[in-house]
Amino acid sequence: MVARPKRLIAVLAAMAVLWAAPRAATQQRSTSVTRIVSLVPALTEMLFAIGAGPQVVAVSSYDEFPPEVKSLPRVGALLDPDMERILALRPDLVISYGSQTDVQAQLARAKIRVFSYRHAGLTGVFTTLTELGAAVGRPAESERLAREIRSGLDGLQARVRGRPKPRTLLVFERDPASLRGIYVSGGLGFLHEMLGIAGGVNVFADVARESVQPSIETILARAPEVILEVRAVGLLGPSDVAQAKRVWGTVSSVPAVQHGRIAILSGDHLVVPGPRVVQGTEAFARALHPDAFK
Amino acid sequence: MSHSLAAAKTPAAGDAGTRAMPSPIRTRLLKSIVGFGLLAIVTCLVAPLIGSSPISLARVFDRSVPFSQNVDAQIFFVARMPRVVAGALVGAALATAGVVFQALLRNALATPFTLGVSAGASLGAMLAIVVGATVSAGPLSAVPLASLAGAGLAAAIVYRLATMQDRAMSTTVLLLAGVTLNSFFSALIIFVQYIADFAQLYRAMRWIMGDLDVGSFDPIVAALPMILIAFALFAWLPSSLNLLSVGADAASARGVDVGRTQRLAFVSASLATAAGVSLAGPIGFIGIVVPHLVRLIVGVDHRVVLPASALFGASFLVVCDLAARTLLAPLEIPVGVVTAMLGGPFFLWLLVRKG
Numbered sequence: 223m224v225a226r227p228k229r230l231i232a233v234l235a236a237m238a239v240l241w242a243a244p245r246a247a248t249q250q251r252s253t254s255v256t257r258i259v260s261l262v263p264a265l266t267e268m269l270f271a272i273g274a275g276p277q278v279v280a281v282s283s284y285d286e287f288p289p290e291v292k293s294l295p296r297v298g299a300l301l302d303p304d305m306e307r308i309l310a311l312r313p314d315l316v317i318s319y320g321s322q323t324d325v326q327a328q329l330a331r332a333k334i335r336v337f338s339y340r341h342a343g344l345t346g347v348f349t350t351l352t353e354l355g356a357a358v359g360r361p362a363e364s365e366r367l368a369r370e371i372r373s374g375l376d377g378l379q380a381r382v383r384g385r386p387k388p389r390t391l392l393v394f395e396r397d398p399a400s401l402r403g404i405y406v407s408g409g410l411g412f413l414h415e416m417l418g419i420a421g422g423v424n425v426f427a428d429v430a431r432e433s434v435q436p437s438i439e440t441i442l443a444r445a446p447e448v449i450l451e452v453r454a455v456g457l458l459g460p461s462d463v464a465q466a467k468r469v470w471g472t473v474s475s476v477p478a479v480q481h482g483r484i485a486i487l488s489g490d491h492l493v494v495p496g497p498r499v500v501q502g503t504e505a506f507a508r509a510l511h512p513d514a515f516k
Numbered sequence: 517m518s519h520s521l522a523a524a525k526t527p528a529a530g531d532a533g534t535r536a537m538p539s540p541i542r543t544r545l546l547k548s549i550v551g552f553g554l555l556a557i558v559t560c561l562v563a564p565l566i567g568s569s570p571i572s573l574a575r576v577f578d579r580s581v582p583f584s585q586n587v588d589a590q591i592f593f594v595a596r597m598p599r600v601v602a603g604a605l606v607g608a609a610l611a612t613a614g615v616v617f618q619a620l621l622r623n624a625l626a627t628p629f630t631l632g633v634s635a636g637a638s639l640g641a642m643l644a645i646v647v648g649a650t651v652s653a654g655p656l657s658a659v660p661l662a663s664l665a666g667a668g669l670a671a672a673i674v675y676r677l678a679t680m681q682d683r684a685m686s687t688t689v690l691l692l693a694g695v696t697l698n699s700f701f702s703a704l705i706i707f708v709q710y711i712a713d714f715a716q717l718y719r720a721m722r723w724i725m726g727d728l729d730v731g732s733f734d735p736i737v738a739a740l741p742m743i744l745i746a747f748a749l750f751a752w753l754p755s756s757l758n759l760l761s762v763g764a765d766a767a768s769a770r771g772v773d774v775g776r777t778q779r780l781a782f783v784s785a786s787l788a789t790a791a792g793v794s795l796a797g798p799i800g801f802i803g804i805v806v807p808h809l810v811r812l813i814v815g816v817d818h819r820v821v822l823p824a825s826a827l828f829g830a831s832f833l834v835v836c837d838l839a840a841r842t843l844l845a846p847l848e849i850p851v852g853v854v855t856a857m858l859g860g861p862f863f864l865w866l867l868v869r870k871g
Contacts, residue, residue, distance in 0.1 A: 286712075301708070347556055395715040398650065399657035401731040403719040408870060435722065438731050439595035440846045443569035454715060472594060472732050474584040 245461060248336050255335075255358045259308050260317040261325075262339050264347075266291060268354055268495035269317075271364040279311050286490050287498070296377065309334075315357065344415040345415030347371065347495050367497060373453040376498035382511045390422035390510065391446035394433070394454075394493065401438055401469060408434040412495040413452070419515075420506035422448065442473055450509055453488040462486065485509035530800030541819060548814045552827035559831040563838050564596040574819055582617070594732065602736050602795055603837045603851075606831035607791035609804055610831025611741050611810075614803025616632040616785035617824055619757040620714040620778060621687050624866070628803040630760065631694030631782075635701035638724060640666025642705050643719045646712040655738040659723065660794040667790035669698055672698055675782060685778040687764075724853030726799035726836050735795055744789035747826070749784035754818035761818075800853045801859025806818045806832055808866060861862040 260266040270288045270506050278291075282299040285291045295311070298304040299412040303325050308316060313334060319327050320340035329336050337357050339350060348368050355364025392413055407413040407424060411432035412449045416422050426434050427446040436444075451466060466486055470479050478484055487505050493500040508515050565573070575581070575588040581588055584861050613628035621630070628634065643649070643664035648758065677693040678685045709720055730736060757779040759767035768774045790801075806829040814820045833851070835859065840851040 250676060369680055397645075397719065398648070399652065399655070399659075400735075402727065402729065403722050404720055405715075405722075426846070431716075431847075434846070435848060436846065437568065437595065437729050437848050439567050439569060439591050439729075439841070442591045442595055444846075445587065450657055455713070475587045475589060477588040480584070 226398050229335060234356045247439060255315045256319065257311065257313045258358065259283070259311060259313040261297070261303055261322070262317050263287070263490075265317045265339055265350065265354060265494035267494065267498065268351055268364075268367070269358065271356075271367050272351075272355055272360045273495040274358045274360055277358065279313060280308070283404055286495070287496075314332050317354075325398065336411075341411075341495070343410065344375075344412045344419075344495070347412070347499060358430065371497060371500055375503060377421050378500070378503055378507050379421075381391060381514050382507055384417045385421055385511050387421055387513060388423050388447040388483070388510055389445070390417060390448045390450055391441065391444070392417055392422075393449065393451045396451070396469075399469065401441075401472060403435075404441075405433050405435055408432055412499065413493070415500060416503040417450075417505055420510055422450075422506065422507050422510045438473060442475060445475070445477055447477045447481070449476075450482045450506060451484070453486065453487045453493045454490050454493045455488075521711040535804070537744060541817065544814065544817075544850075545820050545823070548820050549827070550823045552810075552824045552831070552833050554718045556604065556827045556831045559834045560708045562594060562601055563600045563603075563833075563834050568842055569597055575790040576860065594625035598730045598733050599728045599837060599841070600834055601686065601733070602730045603834040604794045605736065605739065605743055606728065606792040606799065607806075607829040607831070607833025609746065609788040609829075610799065610802040611825040611832070611870075612747070612822055613788040613792070614787040615807040615810075615825045616750065616753065616788075618807060619761045619818060620785070621691055621782040622761055622763070623691070624806070624808070624833060627644065627800070628785065628792070629675050629798060629800065631786070632692065632697035632701060633667045633674075633786050633789045634793050634798040635705070636670025637663040637667035637790060638798055639701045639705050639708070640646075640664070640669075641794075641797070642712075643722050644707045646708050646716050647725065648716075655734040656794075660738065662734060663794040664790055666701075667793060669784070670701065671782075671786040671790070672795070672823070673697060675779075679779075684783065686777065687778075690782075707758070722850070723797050724852075725850035726831075726855075728796050728851055729841075729848075730795065739791045739795040742787055746784045746788035746791065749780055750822055753781055753784070754822050755779065757818040757822075761816075765827075796850060797852065799855055801863065802829055802833055803867075805855075805859040805862050808862075827828050 256277055257279045257292055258267060258277045260278060261282045261469040263282060263285045266278065267287055269278055270290065272317065278294065280295040280297045281291045282507060284299050287471045291383060295307070296306045300319055300322070303318070305325065305328055309332060313425060315335050315337060316329050317337045317339060320338045326336045326338060335352065342349070343477065351364045351368045355361040392407040393404060394407065394413065395403065397403040406426055407417065408431035409424060409427040413489050414427065425446045426436065449470060463486055465515050467484055470484055473479060489494060489511065492502040549718050569591060571588040571591050575586065578586065578593045601749050617626040617628060617630060618624060640662035641659050644658045649662060651661060653661055654824055673695060674693045677689040679690070725769055735830060756767065756772045759772050760774065760777055764774050765787040810821055810825045810828050814824050826856050833855070836854040837851045840849045840854045843849060
């Protein structure tokens with residue numbers, strides 16, 4: 223009876239080793255990567271930032287940055303990867319989301335290596351960079367980039383240190399004409415962490431989710447001192463800002479509304495957990511602590 | 517599909533419109549209006565007092581604090597009151613539309629969404645979200661405006677198809693056209709969602725789930741005239757609907773202008789549905805659960821069922837929304853999920869019972 227759990231543990235340990243071994247193996251034999259297809263915009267940015275850009279032969283339909291990707295073929299994205307086109311490009315490495323298990327199985331049958339990515343906050347940016355650098359044979363470059371990002375974030379953190387941290391509502395989607403369909407950052411994910419480094423306190427930090435759909439009542443009760451609205455696409459005009467202020471005006475008891483501390487930021491660097499997180503975090507920090515950047 | 521649907525008939529109203537009932541109609545009407553009315557009043561008075569954040573009523577009505585700085589008053593008047601009012605209106609509109617569609621189609625399983633009106637409304641809303649439309653008309657912003665347009669288009673197509681052959685509407689054509697249009701629009705909705713970007717997709721999905729957190733009285737004011745017109749039209753219907761639910765021929769033999777009644781029923785119920793959906797999204801199951809529960813309590817005479825369903829629908833949705841906004845606070849359960857959790861099992865029970 224005693225032997226059983228022990229044997230079970232031994233079997234599990236063996237399975238873990240067997241499961242881990244091929245993973246480690248794929249990441250070792252890496253130097254020969256010449257044709258990369260990336261289905262993940264954040265990782266496309268990392269590839270270009272560590273000098274593997276020339277090897278990228280196709281990107282996802284959501285890729286916008288760096289400008290070089292504009293001329294590359296598009297092969298679908300998270301929900302609609304175009305397998306035929308991917309195979310036709312004869313890649314030797316495909317970067318896919320961890321949830322794209324069907325894609326990964328098909329690529330495995332075609333004997334094409336897969337780099338599987340899962341979203342895991344800001345720390346995930348660093349671990350992904352290390353793994354990606356190893357996979358494409360550029361470990362030194364990826365370590366250097368990781369150091370740059372880390373020191374950029376540390377610099378921002380030092381710059382806002384000691385200042386009062388405003389309670390902030392970080393909105394990333396909303397009906398443009400009303401306070402309906404609001405999505406905000408909860409206490410998980412890179413947006414929440416960027417807000418923390420930028421010297422703000424997330425009013426929904428206690429909700430252990432990446433996104434929260436708060437009711438108007440909850441927003442009133444949480445009384446944020448700053449409202450940061452993040453928009454991934456589209457340039458902002460003065461009328462957008464005026465409309466946003468008018469829409470938020472219905473909840474006038476919210477301190478951010480009373481003191482006019484509603485900032486609307488736009489650009490995909492704010493929502494892609496890639497090498498540009500420093501720029502995104504700086505935009506947050508400038509909105510939260512304008513005095514620190516004078 | 518249509519055969520099995522058509523086979524399940526409404527509990528026959530009998531000759532409710534003409535024959536003397538066990539107790540005089542006036543007494544029963546009075547009793548149920550007082551009963552369901554009291555329930556609706558109590559629900560609407562209690563619901564704004566409960567929520568995810570504790571508030572003090574004394575502070576809500578404290579005039580010494582300016583409204584713009586009174587958090588309790590804003591939670592009460594900006595967050596909760598519009599929700600309760602919207603819930604009551606949408607609940608009443610969808611429940612009565614359900615009653616009318618069930619009588620018109622002579623089908624116990626008909627809902628306000630059977631004939632494609634809500635699928636049309638959803639398609640309109642999805643398009644407005646994905647295109648990023650910014651048009652508005654008075655208090656109506658782009659999404660409700662587009663959903664009304666979609667509902668109107670769907671209703672017009674179904675109406676035209678069902679009245680093509682002869683002067684009276686064919687309920688079979690109505691059902692078939694409605695169900696087909698529903699599937700057709702649903703496919704278009706999926707396509708529009710497919711081409712949407714992530715953030716838009718989030719918002720589109722949220723709209724489909726139904727949401728009463730309207731945030732001000734403006735959207736309610738925009739939907740109110742349509743709901744009131746629909747209710748006013750409903751007032752003409754009950755006696756004719758009683759006869760119609762027995763059969764078009766029987767109704768016609770008793771002097772009912774069948775074509776006119778059908779057209780009036782279709783237009784008014786579609787209007788109520790369109791207004792409700794444009795205000796709060798397609799909140800399901802109210803249009804089927806409420807009418808059947810009310811019939812179990814007050815019988816099948818539409819003169820009683822219609823007003824009782826309006827009042828009970830109002831209470832039902834306000835209570836469902838109360839659950840939606842408090843059970844998992846600070847998170848919300850989409851109200852359509854709450855109505856479906858209660859309505860789904862009931863619907864199945866109804867199907868089994870009918871079988």
